[in-house]
Amino acid sequence: MMELxxxxxxxxxxxxxxxxxxxLHxxxxxxxxGVNLLDLEQRARTMVRDRGAVSCYWDYAPSFGSGPFRNVICLSVNDAVLHGLPRDHVLAPGDVLTLDFAVSIDGWVADAARTVRVGVDDDPAHPDTRLxxxxxxxxxxxxxxxxxxxxLGDVSAAIGEVAVADGYRVNTQFGGHGLGRTMHExxxxxxxxxxxxxxxxxxxxTLALEPWWATGTERLVSDPDGWTLRSADGxxxxxxxxxxxxxxxxPRILTTVD
Structure with missing residues (x-):
């Protein structure tokens, strides 16, 4: 049951x-x-500690992961899209980086993600920018x-209609979710x-809405780390x-600085 x-x-x-x-900003x-993913993880840890927030990821051990997760942010690069385990990787120009972050403050959770292209102009015609x-x-x-x-079907349909119109395939195994006192409700x-x-x-x-897809496939494969999920075709x-x-x-967006 969802709690209003x-x-x-x-x-x-x-x-x-x-x-x-x-x-996230x-x-x-x-x-x-030239920035290492581990440096971004460390910066996130510092900000969480200084704010007195509680990471929703630290020690998280769901059935779909090889827990416990011992980081405070998911960082996924290029063909990786979900649950990216921060690792010793130095970002290069043109890398596509997804940052996914959730914390609790005073017992209440918020969750958001964004994807950016590293070190390049966002050319609207570039396939990665269009994605x-x-x-x-x-x-x-x-x-x-x-x-x-x-x-709820109106919300899901609104997401899928954009994907289909843009020529992308949609995976329904992982998507958005309710949240409030805990991250996944x-x-x-x-x-x-x-x-x-x-x-x-x-x-x-209150819902976390999270459209995600890959350029070429809706299928996912898991890294040996047991967490990071990648597009099956790379x-x-x-x-x-x-x-x-x-x-x-x-609607009111809660994960904004405005």
Whole structure:
């Protein structure tokens, strides 16, 4: 069962969400050629400690990973898209880096992700830029569907419609999720769905929406580290995510610095 959040509880989640957004902005700015992923992990640890936040990833041991996870951020490069275990890797110009970050502050969680190209201009015509932009447009479409009395299928369909229109295949094994007091709560939010189907959205619904896909396939393979998931054909990947609340006034993005 999903727990609907009060206005006061959503405000608390927004405090966490602003911090999540600040960390992602800080790390994305630091993600330059020559920077080691372990340096970004260390910076994230410092920011978590200084804020008095609690990492949702540290010691996390779900069935789909080889736990416990002993880092505070997921860093996935190029064909890696989900659950990237920070490792000794020096970023190079043109690397596609996904940063996925979730913490709890005063008992309330927020979760977000963004993908950036390292050390190069974001040429709109470049395939990697178009891939990233596709997930960002899908995220915006999903947010717009987070309206009272809409269905969960409306949100999933909004994501999948963008992917299909842009020529990408969609994996439904991993997607968005409910969250609040913990990182993963009901319901699962697949990135493909049918409008008018599924649970009805009510004010107080809080979801992490996270469209992700690869250039060439919807299939994933796992690294020997037991965590990092890559596109099965080695093609580039991208992932965009926000924590969003349904309110009487419409959707509210919680993982923003605004």
């Amino acid at each position: 959040k009060t206005h006061a509880e959503i405000e608390k989640m927004a405090v966490t969400g602003r911090f999540v957004a600040q960390v 800080d790390l994305a700015t630091r993600a330059e050629p 990233i932009a596709s997930t960002e447009r899908a995220l915006a479409a999903a947010v717009a569907a987070m309206l009272p009395d809409n269905r 009901d319901p699962h939010v697949p990135n493909l769905g049918r409008r008018g189907k599924g649970m009805r959205l009510k004010p107080g619904t 093609s580039m990947t991208a992932h965009s995510e926000h924590t969003v609340a349904v309110t009487d006034d419409g």
